[in-house]
Amino acid sequence: MDVFWIPFLATLMVLHQTMSASDTTEVIGVLGRFVTFRSHNTDKSAAFWNFGNEPILVVGFEDPPQPVFSKDKFQTRFAVSEKGRVLTISQLRMEDAGTYSVIIDGKRSTFTLQVFRELAEPTVTCEAQNCSDGSCSFSLRCSAPGAGLGNVSYSWRVRDQPRDGDSVVLRVNESSLEELEPLTCMARNPVSSRSITVTTPGVLCSGESWGQVGNSGMG
Known part of the structure; x- marks a missing residue:
């Protein structure tokens, strides 16, 4: 594990204990296309993105954002914009379905993603x-x-x-x-x-x- 992720994971544990609750946004994606999660948090703090309990990346409040990914597998299809407040997943796969969240200054936004195939001709x-x-x-x-x-x-x-x-x-x-x-x-x-x-x-x-x-x- 990258040395960076040791303090990062420790920070997540603290945030989990102190962060405020938030509503969950339902998002529907199409297999092979892209989907976007958008947090409306305007606090000038770092954003911590997660997939379930697995960290995806952390990014400071800067423009352009400079994300630090937890694993190489996230770098090819995951991207952030708007100073880390927006996460985009491209080339959606069925296994991308699940719960995503972003923690900013102790406040969490949660997104539940479902991925479906487009219908073939009946x-x-x-x-x-x-x-x-x-x-x-x-x-x-x-x-x-x-x-x-x-x-x-x-x-x-x-x-x-x-x-x-x-x-x-x-x-x-x-x-x-x-x-x-x-x-x-x-x-x-x-x-x-x-x-x-x-x-x-x-x-x-x-x-x-x-x-x-x-x-x-x-x-």
Whole structure:
């Protein structure tokens, strides 16, 4: 351990006993992008940034800031600005999720980071079909593949009108498969949204080629 970190860690122990409580800010990040934590503390004192119980860096109240990192692994993707009051993490990874804090003159600001992947294009499959006497009922399932997506919600619409609320499965009853209008499924997670339109839902359940897709993103 660098000689600098011995007094630094001792200082952190003292600060932990004397620092005032603060609210926690929830922050959502996108895998591969960047995220910024901002302290509004204006005291002209050094800033101590931590990830959980692990120190990241210390930086004096100066411009430009000259951070001293606890470990080499933090130097490549972590940077400070505004005299140490702002911490930016670039090229976000899933393992960056967790609790970050900055201590300035005994006052702590805390940030809880969640990291999610952006959604890929969803897929629609025919889950079940039953046709008799010229009438058909069937179920369509919409799903967005991948891990680290967080809570994914689904909704369906015909043209611009919502259909059957929010559900991963849409149940349809029609007198004729050929009469069905195009159906659109929208998948959303905390950082993105993607949609796909089934131009001929009846043909989908017949196992033939189909489809026209459209995508949209959320910042």
